[in-house]
Amino acid sequence: MSTLVFLEQHGGELQKGSLGVLAKAASLGDTVDAVIVGEDARSLAAKAAGASKVYVAGDEALEQPLPQPRVDVLAAIVRDNGYETVLFANSVLAADVAAGLAARLDAGLNWDLVDIESRDGTLVGKRPALQDTVLVDVGWRSTPRLALFRAGSFDAGEAAGGEPQVEEVSVELQEHSTGAKLVGHEQEQSAGPSIEDADIIVAGGRGLGAPESFTLAEELAGALGGAVGATRAVVDAGWYPYSAQIGQTGKVVSPKLYVALGISGAIQHKVGMQSSNVIVAINKDPNAPIFEFSDLGVVGDVHEIVPKLTELVKQRKAG
Amino acid sequence: MKIAVCVKHVPEGHARIDPGSKRLDRTGEGALNHFDANAVEEALRLKGDSDTEVVAVSLGPAKAADSLRKALAMGADRAVLVSDDAAAGSDLVATSAILAAVLERESADLVLFGQQASDADGAVLWAAVAERLRRPVVSQAAELTVNDGSLRAKRQTEFGYDVIEAPLPAVVAVSDAINEPRYPSLKGIMGAKKKPFDTLTLGDVGVDAGSAGEAGSQTEVLSLGEPPSRGDARKIDDDGSAAQQIVDFLAEKRLL
Numbered sequence: 199m200s201t202l203v204f205l206e207q208h209g210g211e212l213q214k215g216s217l218g219v220l221a222k223a224a225s226l227g228d229t230v231d232a233v234i235v236g237e238d239a240r241s242l243a244a245k246a247a248g249a250s251k252v253y254v255a256g257d258e259a260l261e262q263p264l265p266q267p268r269v270d271v272l273a274a275i276v277r278d279n280g281y282e283t284v285l286f287a288n289s290v291l292a293a294d295v296a297a298g299l300a301a302r303l304d305a306g307l308n309w310d311l312v313d314i315e316s317r318d319g320t321l322v323g324k325r326p327a328l329q330d331t332v333l334v335d336v337g338w339r340s341t342p343r344l345a346l347f348r349a350g351s352f353d354a355g356e357a358a359g360g361e362p363q364v365e366e367v368s369v370e371l372q373e374h375s376t377g378a379k380l381v382g383h384e385q386e387q388s389a390g391p392s393i394e395d396a397d398i399i400v401a402g403g404r405g406l407g408a409p410e411s412f413t414l415a416e417e418l419a420g421a422l423g424g425a426v427g428a429t430r431a432v433v434d435a436g437w438y439p440y441s442a443q444i445g446q447t448g449k450v451v452s453p454k455l456y457v458a459l460g461i462s463g464a465i466q467h468k469v470g471m472q473s474s475n476v477i478v479a480i481n482k483d484p485n486a487p488i489f490e491f492s493d494l495g496v497v498g499d500v501h502e503i504v505p506k507l508t509e510l511v512k513q514r515k516a517g
Numbered sequence: 518m519k520i521a522v523c524v525k526h527v528p529e530g531h532a533r534i535d536p537g538s539k540r541l542d543r544t545g546e547g548a549l550n551h552f553d554a555n556a557v558e559e560a561l562r563l564k565g566d567s568d569t570e571v572v573a574v575s576l577g578p579a580k581a582a583d584s585l586r587k588a589l590a591m592g593a594d595r596a597v598l599v600s601d602d603a604a605a606g607s608d609l610v611a612t613s614a615i616l617a618a619v620l621e622r623e624s625a626d627l628v629l630f631g632q633q634a635s636d637a638d639g640a641v642l643w644a645a646v647a648e649r650l651r652r653p654v655v656s657q658a659a660e661l662t663v664n665d666g667s668l669r670a671k672r673q674t675e676f677g678y679d680v681i682e683a684p685l686p687a688v689v690a691v692s693d694a695i696n697e698p699r700y701p702s703l704k705g706i707m708g709a710k711k712k713p714f715d716t717l718t719l720g721d722v723g724v725d726a727g728s729a730g731e732a733g734s735q736t737e738v739l740s741l742g743e744p745p746s747r748g749d750a751r752k753i754d755d756d757g758s759a760a761q762q763i764v765d766f767l768a769e770k771r772l773l
Binding site: 208209263264265266269289290291293294295296297298300301302304305306307308309322326327328330331332333334335336337338339340346372373374375377378379380381382383384385392394398422440441446447449454455476477478480484489491492493494495496497498499502503504506507509510511514515 | 532533534539552608609610613614632633635637639640641642643644645646647648649651652653654655656657669671672673674675676677678679680681682683684687692693694734735736737738739740741742743744745747750751752753754755759760761762763764766767768770772773
C-alpha cells in the first residue's frame with residue numbers, strides 16, 4: 199500500500215495537523231510520501247518527518263492558498279505514481295482540495311475521521327457522527343482512498359531516519375482551476391498560537407459576562423502555554439474574533455487539554471471540542487450540559503477561580 | 518442572470534442511523550438544512566429587484582419537496598427536485614455527479630451552497646460539484662458581490678480573510694455569517710404553491726442508476742459503535758479550593 203499525505207503549509211510553516219497525519223500514516227507501516235505545494239515547498243521538505251519522498255510543487259501559480267490548482271497537482275501525482283491512499287488534515291483549504299480530488303478521480307472520500315487503522319490489510323476509518331453520539335467505522339470500495347482527519351487527531355512525529363528524498367513536480371493547471379484569484383488578505387487580530395495547533399485551549403463563553411473578561415481566558419492560556427478559543431455566542435456578540443470560534447460553525451479541535459470557562463456546552467459547541475483528551479469546565483450553573491462530558495467539572499464563579507488558578511499554574515511552572 | 522441554490526432536506530430533532538441500512542434514518546420529519554437558508558437568502562439578496570432567476574435545487578427523498586417549498590416561500594422563483602430510489606445512499610462521488618448533472622441542465626451563472634450539512638456535518642460537496650462542472654469555487658464566503666460577469670468574495674479561513682475574485686460561471690459556498698435568513702411571509706408561503714416545481718428522476722438528468730446510490734459510491738459504512746466514554750468524570754463545588762483542585766488534577770494527568 200502506498201500512501202500520499204498532503205502537507206499544508208502557510209506562511210512558510212508546515213501545519214501541525216498535517217504533520218500529525220503524516221506521523222499516523224507512517225505508523226501504519228507502509229511507505230509514506232508527502233506533497234507540499236507553494237512557494238516555500240522546497241525548503242520545507244526536510245521537515246516532513248516520516249516521509250520517504252516529498253513532492254514539491256512551487257510554481258508561482260501555486261503561491262496563493264487556493265484549492266483548485268492543488269487538485270491538479272495531487273491528481274497528477276496520484277495518477278503518475280499510483281498512490282492507493284491520500285490523506286489530509288482538515289482545514290478550509292484541505293477540505294476543498296480533498297473534495298475536488300475525489301470528484302476528479304471518482305475516488306471515495308471519508309471525512310471528519312478521528313483515526314484510521316489497518317485491519318487485516320484493509321484500511322478502516324473511525325468517524326464520530328450525529329453530534330459524536332455514534333462512532334462509525336467507514337471503509338473504501340476502491341482506490342485511491344481519500345480521507346480528511348479532524349484537527350488534532352494525531353500528534354506530529356519526531357524527525358526519524360534520514361531526510362526525505364525530494365522530487366520537484368511541475369503540473370499544467372486546468373483552465374477552471376486558475377479562475378479564482380486571491381486579490382487581498384485581511385489578518386484577524388488574534389493573540390497567541392492558533393487553536394488548531396494548540397495542545398492546550400482555554401475557551402470562553404457567555405458566562406465570562408463581558409468582553410473584558412476574556413483577559414481571564416488569555417491569562418490562563420498564557421500561563422498554561424495554550425491558545426484561546428471562544429463559543430459562537432461570544433463571537434457573534436463581537437467579544438472575540440471568528441478565528442477563535444470552536445464548534446459546528448467554527449473549528450473542530452481535539453487538544454490534550456480543553457478548559458471551558460463559562461461555557462454551557464450547547465450541542466453546537468460540544469461537537470467542536472468533545473474529542474479533546476481532557477476537559478475541565480468551570481461554570482456557575484450546576485446543570486450546565488458541559489458537565490456531562492467534562493473530566494473535571496467545577497461549579498463556581500470563573501471570576502473568582504480563574505485568577506487563582508492562573509497564579510497557581512504560574513507558581514508551579516516557575517518552581 | 519441565473520442563480521441556482523443547492524439545498525438539503527435534513528432530519529429534524531433527534532437524528533438516528535438505521536442499524537439495518539447503516540444510513541441516516543430519513544423517514545421522520547425533516548426541514549431545510551439551516552445553513553442552506555443562508556445560501557437561499559444570499560441568492561435573493563443578489564437578485565434584489567432585478568430579473569435574475571433563482572432556482573432551488575435538491576437531491577433527496579420525495580419529502581425534500583418541503584424544503585424546496587420553503588426556499589420558494591422565501592422567494593426563490595422555481596424549484597427542481599431530483600428524487601429517485603436508486604439515488605438513496607449516495608456518497609460524495611455519487612451525490613456530486615447527480616447534482617452536477619442537474620446543474621449542467623440549469624446552466625446557472627452562479628451556484629450557491631450553504632457552508633455544511635447539519636446532518637452529515639459534510640463540508641465538501643461544493644468543491645466536488647465545482648470540479649465536475651469545471652468551474653471556479655470559493656468556499657466559506659462571508660461576503661459576496663457579483664458584478665459584470667465576475668464575483669468577489671471574502672473568505673473566512675483559519676488565517677483571517679482572503680479576498681477572492683473569480684469569473685462567472687462559478688460555485689460559491691457561503692458561510693452562515695454572511696446574512697440573516699428571512700422568514701417566509703404568509704404571502705410567500707401561499708405564493709410558493711403556484712411556483713414552477715419540477716421533480717426529476719436520475720434518467721431525466723442523464724445519470725445511470727449504476728453511478729448513483731450505493732452502487733455508485735466509493736465509500737461505505739462498515740459498522741456502528743459507541744464513542745469512547747469519559748470514564749472517571751468528577752464534579753466539585755467550589756468551596757474556595759477549586760483552583761488548587763484543578764491544579765492537582767492537571768498535575769495528576771501530567772498536563773502541568
